[in-house]
Amino acid sequence: MIIESLLDTDLYKFSMMQVVLHQYPAAQVEYRFKCRTPGIDLVPYIEEIRTELKALCQLRFAPDELDYLHTWRFIKSDFVDFLGLFQLNEKYVEIAPAATANGEIEIRIRGPWLHTILFEVPLLAIVNEVYFRRTSGGLDLAEGRRRLQAKIALLHDAPGYEGCKIADYGTRRRYSRLWQEEAVTALRDGLGEQLAGTSNVWLARKLNLTPLGTLAHEYLQAHQALGPRLRDSQVAALEAWAKEYRGDLGIALSDVYGLDAFLRDFDMYFCKLFDGTRHDSGDPFAWGERVLAHYAANRVDPRSKVLVFSDALDIPRVMQLYAHFRGRCQLSFGVGTNLTNDVGPEPLNIVIKMIRCNGQPVAKLSDSPGKNMCEDEAYVAYLRKVFDIPAEQG
Structure with missing residues (x-):
């Protein structure tokens, strides 16, 4: 079993999740997996990834883990109470061979943001560990x-x-x-x-x-569908964060x-x-x-x-x-x-990114175009126009 605790994730997942609980509990989202490393065949490992996903979805927060979260000054009691009832559900995750390219796999996460936000980090860790133990098992470290x-x-x-x-x-x-x-x-x-x-x-x-x-790209991306209007979405995201954490x-x-x-x-x-x-x-x-x-x-x-x-x-x-x-x-x-992951074999460059929120496309147009990921080119063009982003960016 690769993931043995729901704490085995990044802090910003909890800090963002608390905002979602308090301000956007009804938001629906979709995430998609992408392997940016060329020539990697992950299809043979799908069943093993699914098995690890099933094990992940059996986990619950233990009382001593909840006590630990209670010690953080910025975590509120009602959020810890919610986590005490929380369990990931595999029905929100689809894993299958990609229809368009040999060797690529399709991982999509669809469902309530509040109940899917904790999938990204452990799922990526699972894909990595399954791949490396199958391709370099027994490696001398x-x-x-x-x-x-x-x-x-x-x-x-x-x-x-x-x-x-x-x-x-x-x-x-x-x-x-x-x-x-x-x-x-x-x-x-x-x-x-x-x-x-x-x-x-x-x-x-x-x-x-x-x-x-603190926070990740998905938080600001989601506000493209949650904010008052697209042009003000970045401001709305920062103001919602300040409302939740009051300077923390x-x-x-x-x-x-x-x-x-x-x-x-x-x-x-x-x-x-x-x-x-x-x-x-x-x-x-x-x-x-x-x-x-x-x-x-x-x-x-x-x-x-x-x-x-x-x-x-x-x-x-x-x-x-x-x-x-x-x-x-x-x-x-x-x-x-x-x-x-600097032990000998080439690391995988894999990501899981939010691509939709409340049925609407969302995107990132960063200063490194190779990091961008959106399935709707018309929306990307519109986003460029709204934020006055040059066409060569993204």
Whole structure:
């Protein structure tokens, strides 16, 4: 059994789920799986994935897990009570060979947002672990341990980088659950205070680390169907978040419509209200410079704000960004696949993205077009027009 606890997911799933419970309990959504790595045949593993999905849907939150969630200052009692009754239902998930391409599989999740939001992270972890144990089962992890220790030494031993902290963001694309636990334990023991925490709630609890995360792209995408009008959907999403958390969990995601559109909406009010912003596509150096300039233009001291970098990072890239921006703002780095799936075989680039909300298409048009995913090209064109997004973006 790959997933043994419903806590084995990323923190932002719980923080978003609480907003859904309180503000959008009737919302209906659809998610779709995509493997961006070419030439990967996942069809032979469908039955094994289904078996793991069935096991996932048998899980419930244990009393001690609910007690742990109760300790978080931003989690409300009624949400914990709801989780005490919660159970994932496999009827919302369809897994089958794709009709259009040999070797590709189709995974679609359809149903109430409140009851489907927790599928994404464990399902991706299941696909990864099934694939790697079937294609590289019995792999000697000595090479992975060697690479991991080299990364720890590079960051820990470099003069002037004592204040450079990283976090584990690698649950979705990990080599295996046991390897992620081993890797994060090694990071904790080797880096000490330079490990800020982990996005994985189960590991945070088990290893006495800080759970980290706020919101994901799906939250802002859903507001394309939930907001008052499309042009105001980004503002509506940020205001709904502020209504729920009253200044807590204050990191805004900047790349659902690209940085230009984000900065047009991220006015002085949001600059002062939110603790910082997160980068997840496009050139991180150019992004950081523009965000810091935007803070200054809105009479906010950039040194009081956090820039969170989380796009395909490795330790050398983290150190480059730290050297470039240190002293000018607060910094945070989320490292994912490079920590939890760098053991030898090529990692899979797989995602599950929301594509519809309340029957309406939703999309992301980020500063890295390869990350975009929408089945309705007419809607994408309309979205570009509404947010004044160049055609080459997305």
